[in-house]
Amino acid sequence: xxxxxxxxxxxxxxxxxxxxxxxxxxxxxxxxxxxxxxxxxxxxxxxxxxxxxxxxxxxxxxxxxxxxxxxxxxxxxxxxxxxxxxxxxxxxxxxxxxxxxxxxxxxxxxxxxxxxxxxxxxxxxxxxxxxxxxxxxxxxxxxxxxxxxxxxxxxxxxxxxxxxxxxxxxxxxxxxxxxxxxxxxxxxxxxxxxxxxxxxxxxxxxxxxxxxxxxxxxxxxxxxxxxxxxxxxxxxxx
Ligand SMILES: [Fe+2]
Ligand SMILES: [Fe+2]
Numbered sequence: 001x002x003x004x005x006x007x008x009x010x011x012x013x014x015x016x017x018x019x020x021x022x023x024x025x026x027x028x029x030x031x032x033x034x035x036x037x038x039x040x041x042x043x044x045x046x047x048x049x050x051x052x053x054x055x056x057x058x059x060x061x062x063x064x065x066x067x068x069x070x071x072x073x074x075x076x077x078x079x080x081x082x083x084x085x086x087x088x089x090x091x092x093x094x095x096x097x098x099x100x101x102x103x104x105x106x107x108x109x110x111x112x113x114x115x116x117x118x119x120x121x122x123x124x125x126x127x128x129x130x131x132x133x134x135x136x137x138x139x140x141x142x143x144x145x146x147x148x149x150x151x152x153x154x155x156x157x158x159x160x161x162x163x164x165x166x167x168x169x170x171x172x173x174x175x176x177x178x179x180x181x182x183x184x185x186x187x188x189x190x191x192x193x194x195x196x197x198x199x200x201x202x203x204x205x206x207x208x209x210x211x212x213x214x215x216x217x218x219x220x221x222x223x224x225x226x227x228x229x230x231x232x233x234x235x236x237x238x
Contacts, residue, residue, distance in 0.1 A: 006049075007064040009071050014064060016050030021228040023049065023067065025081050029074025031224070033066040035217055038183070042220045043169070043176050045228035080229055088230055089150055095222035096142045102215050103135040109208050117201040123185040124205070134178050138219075141171050145226075158234050165231045172223045179216050189213040 005013045012018070012026040020041035024030050034041040039052045053060040080088055113121075114128045148164050183189065189209040194202050 006061055007068060009064065009068050014049065016048060016053075016060060018049050019046055020049065020052055021045030021224070024224055025079065025229070027067060027071045027074075028077050029070030029072075030067045031217060031221055032070050032074075033063065035220060036066070036188075037063060038180065039063075040176055042224035042227055043173050045224060080225060085153060085230070085233060088225065089153060092222065092225050092230065093146075093150075095218060095225075096146070098218055099138060099142060099215075099222070102211070102218075103138060106208070106211060106215060107131050107135055109204065109211070113201055113204050113208065116204070120201065121205060123187075126185045127182065130178070130181070137171075138175065141168070141175070144168070153230075153234060161234050165234065169227060169231070172227055175219060175223065179219060182212060183216065186212060189216075 003015050003017065005015055007014050009030075010027045012022065014023060020034065020039065024034065024041045024045070031041065034052075037056055037058055039056050039058075041052070044052070047055075049060055049063075053063055080091065083091070110124060110127045110131050113124050117124075119125065145168065149161065149168065152158065152161055152164075186209055189212055191206050191209060192202055196202075
C-alpha cells in the first residue's frame with residue numbers, strides 16, 4: 001500500500017510514494033540519513049521512498065525512524081522550495097565558496113598524511129591518486145555553472161539552458177559516484193581508536209574522515225538544490 005502514511009515528520013505525511021526530494025526538502029537533517037544509508041537523494045530526487053529503500057535493501061519504517069531522529073536535533077532552516085530563484089542561487093553560491101576552500105585544504109591534508117606515513121593506509125594512497133583530478137573537475141564544474149548557468153538565469157534567458165543542465169546533471173552523477181568511492185575506501189569515515197597519543201598520523205586520518213564527511217554532505221546538499229529545486233524551475237515548457 002504505497003498510499004498508507006508511514007510517519008509524519010515536520011508536518012510532512014510520508015508514504016512509500018513520497019519522493020526523496022520532498023523528504024530532504026521538508027525535513028532538515030533528513031539528508032544525513034540518506035547519506036548514511038547510501039541513498040542518492042540528490043541525483044535521484046524524483047525517486048520514491050519505496051524505491052529508494054528497495055534499492056538500498058532498507059526497511060522504510062526503520063529508515064524514517066532515522067530521519068525523525070535526525071530531524072529532532074537538526075536546526076530548522078529556510079524551505080528552499082519556496083524561496084525566490086535569486087535567493088536560491090545566492091545560497092547555492094555559498095556552497096561554491098565552501099568547496100573552493102575545502103578542495104585544496106583536503107588535498108593538502110591527504111598529501112601530508114601520505115608523506116608522513118607512506119603506504120600505511122591504502123585509502124590514503126587511493127585518495128592521493130584521485131583527489132587532484134576530482135578537485136580539478138569539481139572546480140571546473142563550479143566555474144562552468146558560474147559562466148554558463150547563473151548569468152543566464154539572472155537575465156531570464158532560459159531558452160538555451162537544456163544542454164547546459166543535461167551536462168551539469170551528468171557531472172553531478174560523476175561527483176556522486178566519486179563520493180561513494182571515498183566513503184567506501186574510508187569505511188564510512190570510521191574514526192579509528194589508538195592507545196598511542198603520539199600517533200599524529202592517525203589523528204590526521206581521523207581529522208580527514210570528519211572533514212570528508214562534512215564535505216560529502218555539503219556537496220550532496222548543493223547538488224540536491226541544483227538538480228531537484230533549481231533545474232526544474234528552468235526547464236523550458238514542453
Ligand atoms: Fe553549483
Ligand atoms: Fe552543480
